[in-house]
Amino acid sequence: MQAETLVEIELPPPPNDYDVLFGVPVPPIDRLKLFSAEQFEDVICEWVNGFLKTEYDLVYRIGAAGDKGRDVIAEIKQDNLVIQWDNYQCKHYDHQLYPSDIWLEMGKLCHYTFINAYSIPRKYTFVSPQGVGAAFAELIGNPEMLKEQLINQWNDKCKNKITKTEVIELSGEFLDYVKNFDFSIVTFCPPQDFLEQYSATPFFKYRFGGGLTKPRPRPEKPEQEIQLNEVKYVKKLFEAYSEQLNQTILDSSTLSTHDISLFSHFNRQREYFYKAESLRRFARDELPHDEPFEKLQDEVYDGIIDIVEAIHPNGYICVLETIKLVNNLQLTSNILIKYLLLGDRGGICHQLANKDRISWVKS
Structure with a gap:
């Protein structure tokens, strides 16, 4: 009889310091499975609206009794009339989708x-956090197999x-209709593809965390001419400057002829404003x-x-x-703090002046 080999159990690598405070992060693919059915439909709306918004003119959710088999409707319009629409059918189960989940x-x-309760959609896409099983994918x-099995x-x-008030027999003209129905419009979106697309929307950070992943673009330089969105704070x-010089200043050229240091100060303030505007965008x-x-x-x-309202x-x-x-x-409670550049704070002051808050x- 061969002797048993005893192997000492090794501990996994220790978590990092942040895990002590917040716990080990849950990967998005797993967190997606933790959402309630209502939360998952909201995420679908955000995905369609945020990722596919350039393809659609209107996205809305039905997701209630009487939805007639439609969850999220995405419409393409022309001259204010719907010419095509896609349906995104949300299935929030504790298992991968089986064929038995979709017959109804x-x-x-x-x-x-x-x-004719509604027109045939261009695409009918199933979306499920658990994905689909092999039989469903096949x-x-x-x-044609889908049609035959239905x-x-x-x-x-x-x-x-289908309804609580009628028995829907599959016969006559309706049977012919089903036999000729184009079921190639029915498809599914794998969870991995869904998350990759959803991560391109601004909603992803709120649902899955991770902070702002894109770098802040370089701020634009001010145009030589004062722009319309600058008129109020510039005034x-x-x-x-008029009070400082005891001389009416109505434009930058007049300012430059009276005091070059104030003119330089003015140009810096415009740069600050443009920086703050870049942060806003x-x-x-x-x-x-x-x-x-x-x-x-x-x-701010x-x-x-x-200090603004004090006597100067x-x-x-x-x-x-x-x-x-x-x-x-000391600004500490905002997600944008770590993206602040020198000059942003001064620029925000001028944004407040633009809004007539300061x-x-x-007077």
Whole structure:
């Protein structure tokens, strides 16, 4: 008799320090399976709207009793009329999709398009966090087999289940309709493909974390001419310079002839504004809502408003004191903090001036 070999059990590598605080991260492919059915349908809407939005004019969700076998509808319009639409059917089960999971949906698709409750979609895509089984994939890849098996399964899976008030017999014209139905429109999206596409949307960070993964683009340089979105804050700066010089300043050329250092100061403020605008656009493109950037503006406002409203010799000194203060503010509670560049804070002050939330000269 051969002696047993005893092997000492080795511990896995220790988790890192962040795991002590937050636990070991759950990979997106696994976290997707933890969503409720309602959350999963929301994610599907975000995916269609965020990733496929250039292909569609309108995306909306039905996802309730009476949906007639439609979950997320994505429409293509021309002259305000729907000319094509796709259906994304969400199936949130604890297993991979089997053929038995879709017979009723296929029955509804055939029945409701036959009675003209809605038109035949261009694509009918199943999306499931667990993916699909081999039998399901084989069925979807062979539309004629799908049709044949649907007909065979009709009495058991569809006949008494499509509506609560009718028995839907598969006979006569309706049987001919099903036999001629193009089931090649039915397809599925694997979870890996779904997550890859969903990760390109600004919604991904909120559902799966990971922070903002794209680098912030380089800010643009100000145009020589004052742009329309600059008029208000520039006017307020000219008012501040007018008080400093005791001379009316209405444009940058007048400022440059009176005081070259103030002209340089003015050009720096424009650069700050353009930097802050680039941060605003970055936040808009990377996040689905304007809230983080607006919260950052609010935090800056709360930090500077007392000094803005204090008594100063003139408006220009108010600008200097405010910019000095804002550059030393402790801003810690916003996801955009680590993307701030030198000048962003001053630029946010000028954005606030643009919104008439602050002014440098007392009225």
